[in-house]
Amino acid sequence: MDIMPRWVDIIIVPLLSLFLAAFLSALLIIAIGESPIAALNLMIEGTLLRSAGWGYMLYYTTNFIFTGLAVSVAFHAALFNIGGEGQAMIGGLGVALVCLFIPWPHWTLAIVGASVGAALFGMIWAGLPAYLQAKRGSHIVITTIMFNFIAAGVLNFFLVDVLKPKGSMDPASANFPSTTHLPTFQDLASLFGFEKAFRSAPANVSFFIALLACVAVWYLIWRSPLGYEIRALGKSGPAARYAGVRPVKIIMIAMMISGALCGMMAINTTQGESERLILNFTEGAGFIGIAVALMGRSHPLGVLLAALLFGFLYQGGAELALWTKIPRELIVVIQALVILFTGALSLMVRAPLERFFMSLQKAKE
């Protein structure tokens, strides 16, 4: 028998991990000489009580949904895609090439084109490590880390030597034509007469694409025969072999889907926010995807919730940095603690819970 009921595993364990992370962070805030309660209030005020705060939060959330889903899909195949950062960078390159060199008549078409470009580029960038894992047995964690650095080099080259407009000093591409600009939440709200809502916040329509991606990944993983095979291989190699599932094929497909999702993050940051390709636009979102996927138990709904949480933390963290002595990096600490407790130290969190439920069962008998 399972020792713990399912809901404990899905809800209590992540929440407990989050609580532990929050508790340690609160100690840190006290050590700095600030009040954790006041800090939390400030975060809520700056994020949830203002529409612009929501606008920023959902902008971050969009990124984290994409990268969190990407890491999740790979996790289902028992692969650790630590290369989201690089795949997103190359995806950004795809977005830039599509937006700059194809004359789009309207943003609705441009976003489709840019999504395809981003996904394709991200897919190719994840495909090589996947191939090396599937056919040559090269450890995918190491190769994807290397590909992150190589991607940074490639992006740098394109921005400095290829895409930079003549006379510009900034390592960035030219601005995308205005027909490719995506409507922000502010634009959308204005349509309904709320001119003041979401003022100057970067959240844009790609948030809805991220939601669509959640649904798509949910269908893929839990409804399609392909997702079934991905999960089967991830859970048990020998069983997958028995059922005639081909590991090479599944590793390739899972990683390429993962890469495509990471790449699509760029439609939010590059097409949606900066409207040109810049250096460091990923801002570590590829890595945050790991925390999001772990926290969200690799389930699209969990990923969505975890992405919202991290979006809140990132926007709230910016508020803290603005008004208190607490620097933004506190969020990175929280993120580390979440990864630690939900991932590496999960046994530490689970073991006491399991003992508790065991004694509960004994008491029943």
Next chain:
Amino acid sequence: MIDFLTLLQVLDSSLRLATPLLLVCLAGLFSERAGIFDIGLEGKLLAAAFVSAAFAAITGSVWLGLLAGILASIMLSLLHGLASITLRGDQIISGVAINFLAAGLTVVVAQDLFGQGGRTPPLKSGGRFEPINFPGATSSKGINDAGPLMQLYSELFSGHSLLVYVALLTVPLSWFILYKTRYGLRLRAVGENPAAVDTAGISVVGLRYSAVIIGGVLCGIAGAYIATSLQANFTKDMSAGRGFIALAALIFAKWRPWYALSACLLFGFFFAVDTRFQNILLPAWSLSGFLILIALGLLSYVWRKDYLDKVVLGGLALGISTIAIMIVFSVWNTGASSQIKIPVVFIQSLPYVLTVVVLAGFVGKAIPPRAGGQPYVKER
């Protein structure tokens, strides 16, 4: 052509830049040889850099700084040990968490202590490791007029921080420990087959903990080096991916100490070239010829392989030959020079590309310790 002194200066800076890589690489070597993957080298390096700079800034003693840096790094090693040895958790996830923990905590604490935007104040003379000048070495003023031997002696051998020499000494020491002592034999065995160690009556857990602690010490020294020698203060994210480059060097070195020295010097050289020169000129014809050769090599390899090999490696060959043709074309067009400018970013990326090539096993397959990454559980 560049002159001898310039070459020496590049080599000198290669050595400086290779030093932290070398220490971290050896840290990874001990850990991975014992079967514990360590993605968290970067985090330990960063944490040690901060703690050593902070202690050196506060106490004014670089030695206390070094000690504190080592202790901080060991603490993170123990965390990694707790997660991956005692609790049998995922070593990769634990490493990732440690990297974030260090990246976040260093800035938060630095901001709280010094209020300078996540930096420490510049270290005064007692808080830094000063260059050691060998007897008779020419000062930097006289270097231009000195003879080649004197230049070699003064520029390359003399004038480094103590920790550079420590790092260099660590190589033979690691080699000795690993291959000439009982401890080294057991350490290598536990990374290859922990069951053999266990049935021989030796504690797998104890050995693995000792290995990650050694790794912690070496990362600690490396961190102190970058914050108190290479630079004279701590700045946010100053490890700058060195932990990952060291990991690449470790694979490149096939988990061996002397190879690690060469790999780190090579990677250090790439970075020195990168900082010294803006662009590198290479003869276009031979470069494109070289690329075409690689493409042909790939094509001949995939000739009898299956569909997937053909698509991936064939595509790669196509990409490489396209670049080669573009090089030829651009030279043809401009006509003037047969040399092509190589952007420095490619030199920067070389360590990673080389590592992937080695990992792929097309050139000199790198075989990691066989029990690496798996927690040891007695089989039924």
Next chain:
Amino acid sequence: MTKNPAIELRQISKSFGPVQANKDITIRVMPGTIHGIIGENGAGKSTLMSILYGFYKADAGEIFVDGKKISIPDSQAAIAAGIGMVFQHFKLVENFSVLENIILGAESGALLSPSLSKARAELAALAAEYELNVDPDSIIEDIGVGMQQRVEILKALYRQANILILDEPTGVLTPAEADQLFRILKRLREEGKTIILITHKLREIMDITDTVSVMRQGEMTATLRTDNTSPEDLAELMVGRKVLLRVDKTPAKPTKPVLEIQNLSMVDDFGVQRLKNINLTVKAGEILGIAGVAGNGQSELLQVLGGYSAATGIIKLNGSEIDLSTSVSGDGQARRALGMAHVPEDRQREGLIMDFMAWENAVFGYHREKSNQVNRFFMDNNAIRQETEEKMKRFDVRPPNPKLTAKNFSGGNQQKIVLAREIERNPDLLLVGQPTRGVDIGAIEFIHQQIVALRDQGKAILLISVELDEILSLSDRVLVMFDGAIMGERNPAKTNEKELGLLMAGVSEKAAQ
């Protein structure tokens, strides 16, 4: 004065969770003898010896060495007590030299080179004394398994072991290597060492041991002097006289051949030949049983037929030849489409995904079939769930809840889920491996009935089992496998356990008559 036994175990018990691996085991072995422990796989032999070597801790019981009671909390204590063990899977560091492996854990000082030179000298002495020649500087992965085994023996002797335990030592050896090993063991006995030999091969027991204990299902059933016993007696003790579960069945009416195998051979990843020239035919409407002690090639035969191990030879399914070269990349689904179904030997490792729910497992291997899909891209989960629930009821799976995870069912119910999946596909050929391993009595009967019912529908069934009863009560024809080859065919109505037991132990047909 009577001599103390070199080793004595009293009332040792050990369980892993709900499985009792050893029950009240008592053994006495006199010094300077070779003692055999024989029993089927899973009888608890290895567990018992691992306890003696400090690898596991016994739940209860006492251990005496040379008449003194000792406790063995870890391998270090076992080594100190003069016990050495050669595990079935060698515990050697593959890329170390012979010498390095020998001194590992028994170094004489902190520096390596004095230890190595000391060991080199001692190794030469040991080699001379026991005729155990090994090149001390060879790397383990470069030398054959026979040599590796010698290294393991030398490792024990170097640690001054007086008691040497060997767990299934001939499993990986060629007959010639095995003979050589036995010469070495005899030599060790002459020098006064005590040897415990764990095996499931009768011939080895008869050839070399002085005394023998028989284990069955975690219990010690008998301890005998080898001179006073015969292979027939041992075979009976080993297999046991269980209550025969008679299955009501009419005589078979075999028709056309469904599965034809010609000259099938297979070499595994380690270069060991696992299948040797197998020829057999299974006809529609019959059950062909393959008997044999586990580890004699039956598992490999199933893997090759199931489409996930490469082999050479010819396999024909319904008259059309199967391309064996595609097996490497996984050909299971294509073969299922041709009318093959497969109940694998190990349901927890292969047959089910333990973290999947029952309904997900109910289409495993068939998940791409049209009947399970709404369209090319989506599986019809609701229909699958519903169908699974009905199937679970028909097969009496308890509880019949398709949303329960596989690992939460008992062994028998897990097996019924697998069986329901494979039988309800209405296959032309059913491969069944160990259908009732770890299954309770009630479920065994049900499973047997289902298999016979499928036969009566005119389907071909290939049954592989290490349970002799099962083979005898279900099969219409019986083949016996030993060491990767077919030893002979028997009619289950006209043979008995003794005869089959001898064949299973590799005693040839002539000797059996």
